[in-house]
Amino acid sequence: MIIKRFKNGNFNVKHEADYDYNDNLIEQLCNSAELDFCTTSEWWSLGNYGMAMDLFNYKTGLTYIVTESDIERFKHGRSIKLVGINKEV
Secondary structure, three states: OEEEEOOOOOEEEEOOOOOOOOOOHHHHHHHOOOOOEEEOOOOEEOOOOOEEEEEEEOOOOEEEEEEHHHHHHHHOOOOEEEOEEOOOO
8 A cells, every 4th residue: 555644644545566456455455564543433424425433543543534435536556645633532
């Protein structure tokens, strides 16, 4: 996975040429030791838009929302921007 980090905690991710289409974006983010993500929720509804899942990054302390459309764009070789939000409990 090609990763570009920004100073504000956001990421751009894109799969490499030897991408295994059986792995999805969430699995790759959670299995990457470099990124250090974990899931913090089950799939939840975005209304008519689709479904989403929250991921927490231990290195930035921010939560990122990954949607079904992000996963589809990732599968088709497009770059995905993950924007971190501070979700205080």
